[in-house]
Amino acid sequence: MRKKPADVWVYIEEGQDGFPRELCLRMIPAARQIARKKHGKVRCITVDRNIEETKGIGQPAAYAAAISRLTMTQLPAVILFAGTLHSQEIAPIVAEMIDAAFFGNCVKVNAYTRTGQTVYQQISFGGAVTVRSVCGSGQPEVAVIRPEALEDQAPEMPVCLLHVGEEQTEEAKRVKLIRMQPVEETAEMKPESADVVVAGGRGAEGERGFALIRALAGELGGAVGASRVAVDKGWISKDHLIGQSGKTVSPRLYINCGISGSVQHITGMRTAGTVISINKDPRALIFNVSDYIVVGDMFKILPPLIREIKKAKQ
Amino acid sequence: MRILVCVKQVPDTLDAVFDEERGRLKRTCMPKTMNPYDRCALDAALEIKDKNENVKITVLSMGPKDADTVLKDALALGTDEAFLISDPQLEGSDVHGTVMTLTGAVRKLEDIQHDPFDLICCGERSVDGGTAYVAPALAYRLGRPFAARVMSCDPTDQGRLELVREDEDCVQWLETAFPCVVSFTKSDQPVRYPSVSGIIKAEMARIPRLNADDIYGTMPKREAASVIIRSISYHRLKKKSRIIREKDPEKAAFMLADLMRRGHLI
Numbered sequence: 257m258r259k260k261p262a263d264v265w266v267y268i269e270e271g272q273d274g275f276p277r278e279l280c281l282r283m284i285p286a287a288r289q290i291a292r293k294k295h296g297k298v299r300c301i302t303v304d305r306n307i308e309e310t311k312g313i314g315q316p317a318a319y320a321a322a323i324s325r326l327t328m329t330q331l332p333a334v335i336l337f338a339g340t341l342h343s344q345e346i347a348p349i350v351a352e353m354i355d356a357a358f359f360g361n362c363v364k365v366n367a368y369t370r371t372g373q374t375v376y377q378q379i380s381f382g383g384a385v386t387v388r389s390v391c392g393s394g395q396p397e398v399a400v401i402r403p404e405a406l407e408d409q410a411p412e413m414p415v416c417l418l419h420v421g422e423e424q425t426e427e428a429k430r431v432k433l434i435r436m437q438p439v440e441e442t443a444e445m446k447p448e449s450a451d452v453v454v455a456g457g458r459g460a461e462g463e464r465g466f467a468l469i470r471a472l473a474g475e476l477g478g479a480v481g482a483s484r485v486a487v488d489k490g491w492i493s494k495d496h497l498i499g500q501s502g503k504t505v506s507p508r509l510y511i512n513c514g515i516s517g518s519v520q521h522i523t524g525m526r527t528a529g530t531v532i533s534i535n536k537d538p539r540a541l542i543f544n545v546s547d548y549i550v551v552g553d554m555f556k557i558l559p560p561l562i563r564e565i566k567k568a569k570q
Numbered sequence: 571m572r573i574l575v576c577v578k579q580v581p582d583t584l585d586a587v588f589d590e591e592r593g594r595l596k597r598t599c600m601p602k603t604m605n606p607y608d609r610c611a612l613d614a615a616l617e618i619k620d621k622n623e624n625v626k627i628t629v630l631s632m633g634p635k636d637a638d639t640v641l642k643d644a645l646a647l648g649t650d651e652a653f654l655i656s657d658p659q660l661e662g663s664d665v666h667g668t669v670m671t672l673t674g675a676v677r678k679l680e681d682i683q684h685d686p687f688d689l690i691c692c693g694e695r696s697v698d699g700g701t702a703y704v705a706p707a708l709a710y711r712l713g714r715p716f717a718a719r720v721m722s723c724d725p726t727d728q729g730r731l732e733l734v735r736e737d738e739d740c741v742q743w744l745e746t747a748f749p750c751v752v753s754f755t756k757s758d759q760p761v762r763y764p765s766v767s768g769i770i771k772a773e774m775a776r777i778p779r780l781n782a783d784d785i786y787g788t789m790p791k792r793e794a795a796s797v798i799i800r801s802i803s804y805h806r807l808k809k810k811s812r813i814i815r816e817k818d819p820e821k822a823a824f825m826l827a828d829l830m831r832r833g834h835l836i
Contacts, residue, residue: 271738360700389797389799392797430750431747432746433742548812548829549812551813552817552819556819564827
């Protein structure tokens with residue numbers, strides 16, 4: 257009889273630079289805790305990109321096939337994925353392939369001390385609902401952990417990576433990469449790790465608005481964020497996008513200017529400490545989740561506000 | 571060229587999500603709309619139809635009976651036909667169940683028309699559940715190539731599809747063979763509005779319904795994963811806020827700076 261599965265696997269993704277992605281490594285402390293309660297081990301799995309034709313594309317099925325083949329010989333109890341874009345594509349396919357119970361959008365994963373059963377805390381409706389659940393059968397479990405729920409730093413201790421080769425699938429063969437353009441790293445402060453974020457949206461109207469937003473962020477020692485509209489219009493790069501398809505931020509202070517507050521945007525900032533919203537529209541949805549609201553024009557309010565803050569700092 | 575667009579009906583706003591007295595979601599009285607990411611998928615399909623001849627767009631949704639409103643919206647925008655999968659037996663499907671039902675429905679529609687869909691367009695994720703499960707899993711179940719988070723796509727003269735997609739730290743240009751499944755994250759296209767004739771056509775349309783028997787026939791339905799919910803909690807997202815309504819921007823800025831100072835935010 258197969259031994260009752262109790263190991264916890266952590267999928268470690270390889271970044272474009274060839275190194276393990278840090279966000280994935282940050283799942284390891286949680287994985288260790290769960291594994292201890294299950295009397296199992298933690299294994300870090302990485303998939304090598306070894307197929308010439310698909311190099312760089314990462315056809316998710318090819319990665320998922322490699323992972324699920326590994327489960328045939330050593331079935332884990334839990335496979336954890338970090339909520340990166342790439343991992344989010346692979347996890348569902350792995351779950352389908354190995355007939356696992358799937359837990360997406362997890363903000364917390366731990367296990368009962370007595371039974372070793374894993375408990376998943378998932379959010380939905382943009383954070384309005386939290387569900388705590390467990391898997392009731394002996395099925396393997398696949399979970400995706402949201403980036404903001406991970407430890408702040410990857411563990412310092414060395415990690416042993418179990419390498420498996422990417423598995424060529426018929427589907428993967430039919431996709432070809434034509435070209436790729438890396439998104440350039442900037443020296444600017446990243447909103448996801450900043451203590452203060454000042455963000456702009458449609459109401460920033462363009463680069464002039466973002467110049468003011470940058471000035472305010474600079475004065476507060478913070479980073480610049482943006483809504484989808486501002487990114488789509490090309491006023492600021494995608495690195496600054498806050499929301500469901502961008503970064504999730506939890507700064508101590510979040511100031512937003514001219515952002516109406518779609519559900520997607522609110523998902524990305526609802527865990528922020530104090531929220532200050534400046535918007536001309538008195539019915540802006542973002543006001544629902546704001547501590548301080550200024551109904552007015554950001555172009556008129558930001559210059560004196562920057563002056564006042566300068567004064568206060570002296 | 572035949573395109574299938576999968577759309578989901580979702581609650582419209584953060585408002586009214588929460589029933590304070592009974593401590594649960596007020597799903598029935600929440601305004602509903604088409605999932606915005608699915609709308610991007612739909613816009614991309616309509617864009618292909620605008621630029622190419624002989625494109626037929628089918629729209630598919632799964633949900634309660636009133637989910638036909640999102641299909642009517644899609645018809646009003648210029649799609650050709652719509653189907654709704656609706657059956658009390660399928661209520662409360664988990665993500666696996668939804669994928670199996672959609673896979674079955676796609677096969678069924680392809681059987682009826684003796685022709686596979688060249689392209690299946692989905693939204694990257696829904697704004698309610700938001701797990702981004704369905705599109706990649708559907709591609710896997712159908713055994714078709716998949717590209718996630720596509721921003722724009724264009725059929726080439728060589729009968730392939732050229733795609734631009736975003737990844738964690740790069741933008742990629744890909745080419746894929748048909749048939750394939752693509753999930754969309756946004757479109758650069760301006761928002762489309764339905765024409766008057768489109769609205770009339772959609773109003774008149776009777777949307778055919780597929781039930782569990784149509785899709786699964788005698789095949790056993792896949793069992794849902796046995797997930798046991800231990801607790802559900804609802805958070806009021808709404809905060810008690812201080813509003814500054816001062817008309818004079820100088821004074822408003824001063825008041826805000828003062829509040830920030832007192833809150834030790836400066």
